[in-house]
Amino acid sequence: MTNSFDYQNNILHCEDVALPAIAAAVGTPVYVYSTAYFRHQARAFRDGLKSLGKVHLAYAIKANPNLAVLRVLADEGYGADVVSGGEMARALAAGMAPGDIVFSGVGKTRAELSKGLDERIGQFNLELEEEGVVLAQLAAARGMRAPAVLRVNPDVDAGTHAKISTGKADNKFGVPIDQAAAMFGRLAPLDGIDLKGVAIHIGSQLSDLSRLEEAFAKIGRLVADLRGAGHRITRVDLGGGLGVPYRESDVLPSPADYGAMVARATEGWDVELMFEPGRLIAGNAGVLLTEIIWVKPGVNDPYVIVDAAMNDLARPALYDAWHDFAAVEPSGTRMRANIAGPVCESGDTFAMGRDIDAVKSGDLAVFRTAGAYGATMASTYNSRGLVPEVLVDGDRFAVVADRIQPETILAAERVPEWLTR
Numbered sequence: 526m527t528n529s530f531d532y533q534n535n536i537l538h539c540e541d542v543a544l545p546a547i548a549a550a551v552g553t554p555v556y557v558y559s560t561a562y563f564r565h566q567a568r569a570f571r572d573g574l575k576s577l578g579k580v581h582l583a584y585a586i587k588a589n590p591n592l593a594v595l596r597v598l599a600d601e602g603y604g605a606d607v608v609s610g611g612e613m614a615r616a617l618a619a620g621m622a623p624g625d626i627v628f629s630g631v632g633k634t635r636a637e638l639s640k641g642l643d644e645r646i647g648q649f650n651l652e653l654e655e656e657g658v659v660l661a662q663l664a665a666a667r668g669m670r671a672p673a674v675l676r677v678n679p680d681v682d683a684g685t686h687a688k689i690s691t692g693k694a695d696n697k698f699g700v701p702i703d704q705a706a707a708m709f710g711r712l713a714p715l716d717g718i719d720l721k722g723v724a725i726h727i728g729s730q731l732s733d734l735s736r737l738e739e740a741f742a743k744i745g746r747l748v749a750d751l752r753g754a755g756h757r758i759t760r761v762d763l764g765g766g767l768g769v770p771y772r773e774s775d776v777l778p779s780p781a782d783y784g785a786m787v788a789r790a791t792e793g794w795d796v797e798l799m800f801e802p803g804r805l806i807a808g809n810a811g812v813l814l815t816e817i818i819w820v821k822p823g824v825n826d827p828y829v830i831v832d833a834a835m836n837d838l839a840r841p842a843l844y845d846a847w848h849d850f851a852a853v854e855p856s857g858t859r860m861r862a863n864i865a866g867p868v869c870e871s872g873d874t875f876a877m878g879r880d881i882d883a884v885k886s887g888d889l890a891v892f893r894t895a896g897a898y899g900a901t902m903a904s905t906y907n908s909r910g911l912v913p914e915v916l917v918d919g920d921r922f923a924v925v926a927d928r929i930q931p932e933t934i935l936a937a938e939r940v941p942e943w944l945t946r
């Protein structure tokens with residue numbers, strides 16, 4: 526199974542639910558997710574790593590933090606990689622065991638660190654030495670030792686979009702690899718900390734395993750150095766980042782390819798390995814379902830104006846990302862068009878000069894591969910509502926996040942007394 530979104534009788538379905546039925550019930554735009562696909566990917570990733578023995582899987586929930594999605598992944602035995610107190614609360618609300626939660630992020634506040642300690646989460650990924658010192662103090666004050674690893678920046682170019690590269694020396698993440706051993710030596714003896722090992726995460730939508738392997742090799746040498754200095758190293762967190770196909774022609778390493786590379790790179794490490802996949806689990810589990818409002822004549826190609834916009838799916842505007850566009854009931858004819866949303870910015874454009882299914886006002890269409898970094902990045906820009914989310918399971922579906930109407934957002938705003946008359 527590469528995709529849970531296929532045509533039955535020329536109507537695009539998610540599993541066994543026809544997308545027009547969802548549009549009729551919930552309206553558009555709306556994100557639609559396939560439970561079967563989440564489960565398939567969760568299992569494929571685990572299978573890819575089976576030669577490694579017992580590993581820890583922490584789904585990077587920023588990719589798609591919907592509570593129902595987290596329930597599915599908790600059910601598949603996944604913990605969570607969280608990057609804020611809000612994400613920690615979601616993982617706990619979804620029933621994930623605190624011990625299966627990893628707390629990443631370059632700007633964890635003291636309040637967030639304290640909350641993590643009080644919840645007894647399983648691992649803090651330290652991003653700088655001072656954070657380790659503060660965490661140790663907060664833990665010691667509670668009579669605890671905080672389980673932690675030191676995130677290292679290996680200075681490797683992940684070969685992906687600059688805005689989702691995290692492992693180059695001048696990125697904000699991790700501590701410089703050449704200073705990591707000295708820092709480890711200063712942090713490990715602190716009372717309130719149980720420094721178990723190291724972590725890396727070099728970027729997202731990675732397509733070249735050799736970059737990851739190069740980074741892992743550097744980590745292997747660091748682990749050996751740390752052991753040479755007398756430290757007990759029991760855990761290495763290898764992060765996430767594995768890419769997914771956004772176009773039919775994209776060829777990405779499979780979880781099995783990745784697993785084989787990891788087995789080779791980590792041979793003899795003798796540690797517990799932790800993984801943090803996000804996009805790989807969620808990317809192709811979702812589409813953004815939209816209705817065509819107008820087909821507007823343009824100078825070169827017509828503009829297909831859809832009711833989804835950059836506030837609903839930010840990736841094209843943020844990263845020039847490609848999302849396949851397909852009609853829900855294709856006529857068989859094609860057209861060349863630009864695709865844009867209603868937001869008042871030229872950046873609110875999903876595609877230019879693209880060969881697409883011919884569509885007209887009132888038709889339904891989808892942007893594919895919208896399950897990761899989609900709804901979670903949505904905003905209310907242009908005073909648009911927050912896009913709802915639907916989860917399909919076989920022939921049933923449920924709204925798993927309501928559409929937040931502009932009126933609800935307006936109701937949270939106040940005019941101060943001195944401006945009322």
Ligand SMILES: *Cc1c(COP(=O)(O)O)cnc(C)c1O
Pocket residue numbers: 585587588606608629630726728729730764765766767801802803804805
């Ligand atoms: C974003 C992130 C991930 C997940 O990245 P994907 O590319 O979605 O797999 C994993 N770990 C950390 C620390 C992250 O910031």
